[in-house]
Amino acid sequence: MTVLVLTRRHMDATADMVVAELSARGVPVVRLDPGDFPESSGLTARIDPGRTGWAGVWRGQHRDLPFEDVTSVYYRRPTGNRLRPGLSAEDARWAQAEARAGLGGVLTSLPCTWVNHPHRNAVADCVPVALAEAARSGLTVPPTLITNDPAEARDFVSALPRGRAAYKPLGNSAPGSHKGQQHALWTTPVTADHITADVAVTAHLFQAWIDKAYEVRLTAVDDRLFAGEIHAGSEASRTDFRRDYDALTYAPCAHVPETVRRGVSTLMNTFGLRYAAMDFLVDHQGSWHAVDLNPNGQYGFIPHLREPISQAIADVLQGVTPSCPPPHRPTLRRPAGAWSTPSPPKAR
Numbered sequence: 001m002t003v004l005v006l007t008r009r010h011m012d013a014t015a016d017m018v019v020a021e022l023s024a025r026g027v028p029v030v031r032l033d034p035g036d037f038p039e040s041s042g043l044t045a046r047i048d049p050g051r052t053g054w055a056g057v058w059r060g061q062h063r064d065l066p067f068e069d070v071t072s073v074y075y076r077r078p079t080g081n082r083l084r085p086g087l088s089a090e091d092a093r094w095a096q097a098e099a100r101a102g103l104g105g106v107l108t109s110l111p112c113t114w115v116n117h118p119h120r121n122a123v124a125d126c127v128p129v130a131l132a133e134a135a136r137s138g139l140t141v142p143p144t145l146i147t148n149d150p151a152e153a154r155d156f157v158s159a160l161p162r163g164r165a166a167y168k169p170l171g172n173s174a175p176g177s178h179k180g181q182q183h184a185l186w187t188t189p190v191t192a193d194h195i196t197a198d199v200a201v202t203a204h205l206f207q208a209w210i211d212k213a214y215e216v217r218l219t220a221v222d223d224r225l226f227a228g229e230i231h232a233g234s235e236a237s238r239t240d241f242r243r244d245y246d247a248l249t250y251a252p253c254a255h256v257p258e259t260v261r262r263g264v265s266t267l268m269n270t271f272g273l274r275y276a277a278m279d280f281l282v283d284h285q286g287s288w289h290a291v292d293l294n295p296n297g298q299y300g301f302i303p304h305l306r307e308p309i310s311q312a313i314a315d316v317l318q319g320v321t322p323s324c325p326p327p328h329r330p331t332l333r334r335p336a337g338a339w340s341t342p343s344p345p346k347a348r
Contacts, residue, residue: 002069003317005031006107007076014298015076017306021314030065032058035079037103038095045106054106067106072113072317075121077296115274115316121295124271127170127205130293133270139263139290142208142281146170150199153206154192164209165190187240210289212281215241216253219277219299220264221312227253228302229282250302260288267293274316 003022007015015031022029037043037058045056045067058065081099083092108118116124124130128146135141145156157165169185189209215230232238234247241248260280268276277297281289299309314320 001071001318002028002030002065004065004070004073005029005076006034006073006078007031008079009033009036012076013300015074017300017310018074018076018313018317021310022317025314025318027314027318030060030063032060032065033078034103034107035082036061037081038099039082039084043103043106053111054109056106058103058107067110070110070112072115072319073107073110074115074313074317075118075296113274113316113319115313116276116295117272120272124273124276124293124295125172127168131290133267134263134290134293137263137266137270138259139267140288142210142289142291144205144207146203146205148200148203150195150197153195153199153204156206157190157195158192160208162209163191165206166209168205168207170203170205186243189239207291210281210283210291212238213284213286214282216256216280216282216288217277217299217302217305218253218256218260218264218280219275219297219305219309220268220273221275221309222268222316223265224312225256225261225264226299226305226309226312227256228305229253230302245301250304252304257288263290271295275313 005015005019019029019031032041040061042059043056044059045054047054054067056067058067081096081103083095083099087095104118114120131141131144143156143160145153147153147156157163167188167190190206214232217228217230219226229251230241231249231251232241232244232247233249234244237244237247264276264278267278268274273295275295277294277299278290279292279294281291283289300306
């Protein structure tokens with residue numbers, strides 16, 4: 001039995017907590033970054049008549065990993081493949097695609113437990129898909145508009161209570177950098193007066209502004225839910241809690257509504273996820289509004305949930321809990337770029 005942890009070469013606090021928990025249990029762990037391939041790691045894999053999968057080895061800088069030894073994989077934001085310096089732009093594009101298809105294809109074909117399989121992460125991480133499935137699962141999603149029509153955007157925002165909306169990025173990429181520093185796109189309050197002709201440049205997401213009492217980060221590991229209240233202590237953190245972590249306080253969430261429990265369970269089964277982090281805004285009337293699904297989200301920033309969530313993930317990887325597949329596991333096609341996508345600039 002070997003648990004393969006796919007994460008970046010340098011420190012990732014979320015991956016570190018899971019590795020520490022597995023190591024404390026005496027479970028063999030191999031931590032590798034696909035980004036090291038092909039420059040500092042090697043791949044040899046073959047498939048032959050009579051075999052049902054790939055046999056071979058991934059040779060890392062410090063140890064080798066026979067693919068047959070892998071019983072589960074924890075996929076935690078590894079980096080993209082790093083290539084030999086000096087390649088032309090055309091050669092680099094080709095080599096990148098071949099490396100991703102070669103190592104990524106062999107790894108994602110491994111018949112083992114994944115938390116989560118990157119193909120399933122990629123589908124669940126698509127905001128329009130996640131919001132639609134959340135609504136179909138019975139969760140309350142705030143009124144939301146996706147458009148590149150400035151007039152439609154103004155009409156939508158003007159019709160909302162108090163004429164206020166939240167602008168949120170649809171993807172994980174930042175629009176650019178300044179002085180070598182990549183920008184993060186935070187949730188931003190907007191009114192109709194803020195909307196200019198520049199909306200026509202690309203798709204934009206506008207969502208009804210929820211006057212929240214607090215937020216809940218709800219982390220699901222199979223059928224186990226871990227909920228923590230997030231209370232904002234500054235104007236910046238009330239707008240987007242990621243903007244001012246120092247102003248946040250946390251508390252155990254005493255009650256998760258049954259409709260939310262059922263909805264999250266349905267959503268997990270629909271996407272075929274073993275792990276997900278969801279964000280809910282709880283208004284002053286106690287209603288829960290689902291605003292974000294992150295299949296590869298962090299959880300360590302809420303202190304009282306670090307240990308139990310790490311233990312739950314380790315249970316799944318170790319096979320301690322029953323490994324019964326959800327009743328509905330749709331066949332999902334691999335979207336472009338689903339393997340080894342670089343980590344987004346925003347902390348989710």
